[in-house]
Amino acid sequence: MKQAKSTKHKSQTKPDNRKNTASRGGFFSKVEAYRDQHAHALFSSLGRMVASPFASIVTIIVLAITISLAGGFYMLVVNLQQLTGSLEDSNQISLFLKDDVSDAYASKFADSIKDNANVQSVKVISKEQGLAEFETYSGFGSAINALEVNPLPIVIQVLPKDTLEDEQSLVALFDDLKRSPEVDLAQMDMQWVKRLQSIVAIAKRGTTLLGLMLGIAVIFVTGNTIRLEVHNRRDEIVIAKLVGATNSFIQRPFLYSGFWIGLLSGVMAWFIVTIMMLILKQSVETLSALYQDAFKMLFFSYGETFILLGISCLLAVLGSCAVLQFQLRYTKLN
Numbered sequence: 001m002k003q004a005k006s007t008k009h010k011s012q013t014k015p016d017n018r019k020n021t022a023s024r025g026g027f028f029s030k031v032e033a034y035r036d037q038h039a040h041a042l043f044s045s046l047g048r049m050v051a052s053p054f055a056s057i058v059t060i061i062v063l064a065i066t067i068s069l070a071g072g073f074y075m076l077v078v079n080l081q082q083l084t085g086s087l088e089d090s091n092q093i094s095l096f097l098k099d100d101v102s103d104a105y106a107s108k109f110a111d112s113i114k115d116n117a118n119v120q121s122v123k124v125i126s127k128e129q130g131l132a133e134f135e136t137y138s139g140f141g142s143a144i145n146a147l148e149v150n151p152l153p154i155v156i157q158v159l160p161k162d163t164l165e166d167e168q169s170l171v172a173l174f175d176d177l178k179r180s181p182e183v184d185l186a187q188m189d190m191q192w193v194k195r196l197q198s199i200v201a202i203a204k205r206g207t208t209l210l211g212l213m214l215g216i217a218v219i220f221v222t223g224n225t226i227r228l229e230v231h232n233r234r235d236e237i238v239i240a241k242l243v244g245a246t247n248s249f250i251q252r253p254f255l256y257s258g259f260w261i262g263l264l265s266g267v268m269a270w271f272i273v274t275i276m277m278l279i280l281k282q283s284v285e286t287l288s289a290l291y292q293d294a295f296k297m298l299f300f301s302y303g304e305t306f307i308l309l310g311i312s313c314l315l316a317v318l319g320s321c322a323v324l325q326f327q328l329r330y331t332k333l334n
Helices: 002-051 053-090 103-114 127-138 141-145 167-178 190-232 234-242 247-290 302-329
Strands: 093-097 119-125 155-160 183-187
Touching (some): 053 190, 053 247, 093 167, 119 127, 190 234, 190 247, 190 302, 247 302
Antiparallel strands (some): 093 155, 119 155
């Protein structure tokens, strides 16, 4: 009797094991089927683009030019920021000390200025250094040698922090240094600082607006391309709906078509911007050398390249998705 119970117990547990195995197998088979469907849609959409090369190439070129405009303007702003970073050195405050201030006292005064949180660096130019620089760059060497007394004062050059961003702190620092009893005259070209601030702000805002406008253009161009493809394959879509295909299944190859369009357009736009910058690189660096500046053109970094491609793909997929939602909703089964 115990043996019968044991046999009965085993017979009851076997179906449960089969059920668990079947459920595990069913889950993995669904994952594999889902993967195969997406892989088929991915490569079949690429095959359809290759099958109609003229229309695909025209669309990709148009989108690549559009994206390259935004990317090129972005790189212009990046290099402009690099240029303004080097120009910050010219936005320094020059403090001309009184004649009775000695070199030792000037050094102590410069050390006290360094303790200010808004000061990046301080440089002391002695009377002898100032006279030597004036003799070198003025062209009046013989006349200067005739002077019996050095008429130049000690100069302290103060480079503030963030001169292109925090104008209020810069003005406050200038007023504070100007009121120092050791200072006879303080100079700073505030108009030049304001111009630089305005140029950088306008360039950044212009980049944002241009990017938004061109992004909308990419969405509409991609959407129109997918709309034409849906129209050409209308009979195929109607048949798929008749046999029970869901909208997500029907949309999948069109979305991947948008993905390929965005990816290839982004890659071509990257090449367009890079080639244009390579053409200008030599001329820009030659001009920089004439001004004794070590300006080097910046190109797309790895991160910026991936962001460019990601945005291109995202915009193209968004345009495809928006058109598909509208088109499939009004596709009639007759």
